[in-house]
Amino acid sequence: MKSPVFSYKFLIAGFIVILLVSGFIFLKTKDAGTGKQTITKNQVQSLENMDDYLNNPENNKDPDFAVAKKSLEDGDIKGAIPLWEKVVKKEEVRSTTNTGITLSKPKINSKIILAQTYLQYGNYYYKEKEYADKAIKIITENQEDDDYGAYGMYFVGYAYEITKRYDDALTWYEKGLKVSSNTDKLKAIFKNQIGHVYDLMGDMNKAYEYYSQAYVLDDKNYHVAGNIGRHLARIGSFEESVPYFEYAIHTHDLALRSEIYYTLSSIELELGGLRPDIDKSLLYARASIKSFPDYPMGYVALARGLYMKNDRKYDKEIEENLTKSIELNPNGFAAYKYSALYMFDKGDMNAVSVLMSKSNEVLDKDIILMHNISENEKRINTRDMQTMIILDKINKEGKGNKELIDKILTNDYFKGFIDLQKKRVNNGVLNVYLK
Secondary structure, eight states, X not given: OOOOBOOHHHHHHOSSOOOBOTTSOOOTTSOBOOOOOOOOTTTSSOOSOHHHHHHOHHHHTSHHHHHHHHHHHTTBHHHHHHHHHHHHHHHHHHTBOTTOOBSSOOOHHHHHHHHHHHHHHHHHTXXXXXXXXXXXXXXXXXXXXXXXXXXXXXXXXXXXXXTTOHHHHHHHHHHHHHHTTTOHHHHHHXXXXXXXXHHHTTOHHHHHHHHHHHHHHOTTXXXXXXXXXXXXXXXXXXXXXXXXXXXXXXXXXXXXHHHHHHHHHHHHTTTTTTSOOHHHHHHHHHHHHHHOTTOHHHHHHHHHHHHHHOOGGGHHHHHHHHHHHHHHOTTOHHHHHHHHHHHHHTTOHHHHHHHHHHHHHHHHHOSSSOHHHHXXXXXXXXXXXXXXXXXXXXXXXXXXXHHHHHHHXXXXXXXXXXXXXXXXXXXXXXXXHOO
């Protein structure tokens, strides 16, 4: 399972995009934007800030509510679910008369919190479909369309998105777009999410079209800027992507900031050809960890940068960071991949084989990762494993096998692994295995 420990701020931040717009239900870990709110009250049942809801003295008089709130503050994702289920039921009871006639629909705030908790739990425990369905049901059950509001529509769409039911996700995001048709900042949020769904479906051009539309509507939206940066980086336009990331890094969302620092750390290893700025990559990696210590890829980035240094004095730090990443997310393929590369440096082919197999196993079971990315990473793992097997064979045979050496150095299939080693200080393992 993935790590079940998470912070209240990380839960409330949501998964991809929840920005603050005046009069909408939003949270303190996101950037506080402004902008007119034209959504009618019956479209958004609760217009107060989510913090106002959680800190409302009247709500906190209820001991069940206070305990449920504390579960979020403590990061107890498993314990939070039954507690918030109880709060939702109590709010439903309060909204009816003794005769059972509904006076007003229950506040959707508690349902939104419960839905987010379901989605987080499903994500961490690899039960995405089961808990996404619970999230959809808790928001939509016994509610009319107008009662969802854009916020509810967002989370229904997101629940469908992370379980790869993309047509349904698009339907709900488009509903949200219609509800927010008079508010540029909200329109930007939904256009950005629609673009992200197209990204997941493999239509990068359509995705970029929506990201660009979102950016025109709100060029202060850090998430939109980040998605444009990612798109440019994925098509190899690394230098063009950097300004978007450098802008997005100013977000108040520490989890997003950490992710962007990680991405910049990766980009630095792509710039400069075979002579990347490893120190700058490490600087970004450390900033990623500092921004959000619970983001596992920050530790992968730091271990990767130290691996690029190709110096045994960093062994302990590499091991500590890879271990930390796996502790935070036991199902992160990259940590196992770099652990395998590190163990190859140490000459332990048995460990290399086990770790690469684990990396592929994780890629096979992760339903959230884009399918094309998952398949590509498995192909890279296969290539790198084959390359290491050949290099190990050359090393054991005394480096006299010219045919194998020529194959490894001239065949484009092995180029990715060979170039990675050439980017390392002193050509990485090539100085050991080929000289």
